[in-house]
Amino acid sequence: MVAAVSIIDVVKHFGSLKALAGVSLEIEQGGFFGLLGPNGAGKTTLISSLAGLLRPDSGSLKVMGHDVVKDFREARRLLGVVPQELVFDPFFNVRETLRIQSGYFGIRKNDDWIDEILENLDLTSKAEVNMRRLSGGMKRRVLVAQALVHKPPVIVLDEPTAGVDVELRQGLWQFVRRLNGEGHTIILTTHYLEEAEALCGRIALMKQGRVIALDTTANLMAAHPGGTLEDVFVRTMNQ
Amino acid sequence: MIGFWTLFYKELLRFWKVAFQTVGAPVLTALLYLLIFGHVLDEHVQVHGVRYTTFLVPGLVMMQVLQNAFANSSSSLIQAKITGSIIFVLLPPIPYSAFFAAYVLAAVARGLMVGLGVLLATVWFTELKIVAPLWIFAFALFGGGLFAALGMIAGIWSEKFDQLAAFQNFLIMPLTMLSGVFYSIYTLPEFWQRLSHYNPVFYMIDGFRYGFFGVSDVAPEISLTVVVACFAVVFALTLSLLKRGWKLRA
Numbered sequence: 001m002v003a004a005v006s007i008i009d010v011v012k013h014f015g016s017l018k019a020l021a022g023v024s025l026e027i028e029q030g031g032f033f034g035l036l037g038p039n040g041a042g043k044t045t046l047i048s049s050l051a052g053l054l055r056p057d058s059g060s061l062k063v064m065g066h067d068v069v070k071d072f073r074e075a076r077r078l079l080g081v082v083p084q085e086l087v088f089d090p091f092f093n094v095r096e097t098l099r100i101q102s103g104y105f106g107i108r109k110n111d112d113w114i115d116e117i118l119e120n121l122d123l124t125s126k127a128e129v130n131m132r133r134l135s136g137g138m139k140r141r142v143l144v145a146q147a148l149v150h151k152p153p154v155i156v157l158d159e160p161t162a163g164v165d166v167e168l169r170q171g172l173w174q175f176v177r178r179l180n181g182e183g184h185t186i187i188l189t190t191h192y193l194e195e196a197e198a199l200c201g202r203i204a205l206m207k208q209g210r211v212i213a214l215d216t217t218a219n220l221m222a223a224h225p226g227g228t229l230e231d232v233f234v235r236t237m238n239q
Numbered sequence: 240m241i242g243f244w245t246l247f248y249k250e251l252l253r254f255w256k257v258a259f260q261t262v263g264a265p266v267l268t269a270l271l272y273l274l275i276f277g278h279v280l281d282e283h284v285q286v287h288g289v290r291y292t293t294f295l296v297p298g299l300v301m302m303q304v305l306q307n308a309f310a311n312s313s314s315s316l317i318q319a320k321i322t323g324s325i326i327f328v329l330l331p332p333i334p335y336s337a338f339f340a341a342y343v344l345a346a347v348a349r350g351l352m353v354g355l356g357v358l359l360a361t362v363w364f365t366e367l368k369i370v371a372p373l374w375i376f377a378f379a380l381f382g383g384g385l386f387a388a389l390g391m392i393a394g395i396w397s398e399k400f401d402q403l404a405a406f407q408n409f410l411i412m413p414l415t416m417l418s419g420v421f422y423s424i425y426t427l428p429e430f431w432q433r434l435s436h437y438n439p440v441f442y443m444i445d446g447f448r449y450g451f452f453g454v455s456d457v458a459p460e461i462s463l464t465v466v467v468a469c470f471a472v473v474f475a476l477t478l479s480l481l482k483r484g485w486k487l488r489a
Binding site for chain 2: 014051052053054055072073074076077079081083085087088089090091092096100101102103104105106107108146150
């Protein structure tokens with residue numbers, strides 16, 4: 001079976017800064033994968049490269065076997081990304097935003113699925129509300145909804161619970177777990193290590209543009225008996 | 240094609256939702272130009288054998304078509320870049336050619352809408368006739384398209400609103416104001432007449448005006464050739480920048 005995501009020796013510089021220093025990893029289909037690391041480790045650069053927002057200097061990235069540069073149309077169709085920044089288009093309401101996003105992915109009549117997403121993210125009552133009038137947590141939910149409108153088999157969540165309340169976190173993880181159970185591959189970056197520990201089957205730890213540990217969550221934890229993922233994280237980063 | 244139509248529709252909706260500002264305001268500005276200049280000069284000046292107010296109207300219409308086509312694509316892109324919402328059009332599989340076409344056509348649509356608004360608002364003050372509607376349409380379309388594409392370049396290049404304002408104030412505004420909107424270039428000293436021939440906007444205004452009066456400073460065929468050639472250059476440049484992901488995909 002082709003890997004959901006295949007990353008081979010990806011290098012990316014920003015001027016003299018080496019943001020990615022030869023990253024390689026493979027994520028199997030249907031997995032729940034955690035990409036962890038301190039700020040500046042290269043997680044968002046790697047995700048942006050996967051999404052085609054950045055062009056790596058060398059190496060290759062594939063989504064479900066499709067190269068993100070040479071076969072970008074198919075690769076982007078198969079990927080849904082929840083960005084880290086809380087961004088929105090202030091001209092539209094929630095439903096318009098989701099309809100427009102569906103259209104960008106070539107889907108014209110998508111209201112049934114949009115209604116389902118709205119319901120699962122507890123946004124139904126906000127469907128006709130302008131994006132400007134939503135709270136930060138609500139805007140975050142809409143970002144998640146936008147990433148899901150085209151039912152991508154691979155979903156990247158870049159710190160999706162940063163600055164959101166407990167209720168939303170629980171609702172969001174319930175929904176994401178359901179998607180994962182239905183076969184969607186989930187890639188998660190987060191600074192909440194207890195969330196990663198609870199959700200992710202495999203984890204990569206990144207530091208200074210490199211993957212310094214890559215294993216199943218169970219194996220990583222077994223190497224540090226009695227500890228939490230946070231302990232594993234701290235010890236690995238300090239090695 | 241659905242991606243293109245959606246982006247085009249989104250861009251139309253974006254300016255239509257604030258039509259008071261994006262369509263109403265430029266129409267009012269043009270009307271004020273007409274009332275002030277018309278009041279001062281109408282009794283004293285005739286150009287191409289018509290009253291000054293009548294001469295002025297087509298120039299004002301075309302000036303607003305161009306400026307608003309530019310404003311639409313440039314403001315949409317820089318707003319999306321600064322707020323970060325540009326990511327919503329960069330993540331989907333929209334080909335760069337569809338991206339270009341959607342932004343340019345929506346910007347041209349706003350330009351034409353404002354132009355029509357100016358025409359409807361000012362026509363009551365003059366005795367304007369339309370001699371050659373196809374010329375009017377051709378110049379509005381290619382001129383608007385050229386400025387819409389320029390707006391894309393400016394919007395993508397600018398990282399701050401003041402950079403875009405500089406582009407607008409130091410390039411677009413002088414080119415349009417010094418293009419013969421308010422005068423025939425044959426009323427200028429020889430040096431400035433010659434210099435005006437290097438301004439592509441002069442050909443747009445002059446050719447557009449030909450469609451109303453059947454008279455122009457330069458033959459409309461020559462003007463249209465210049466405008467189409469300039470459009471082709473900016474069209475190719477914009478497409479090539481988009482293909483490379485210049486300033487959009489680092």
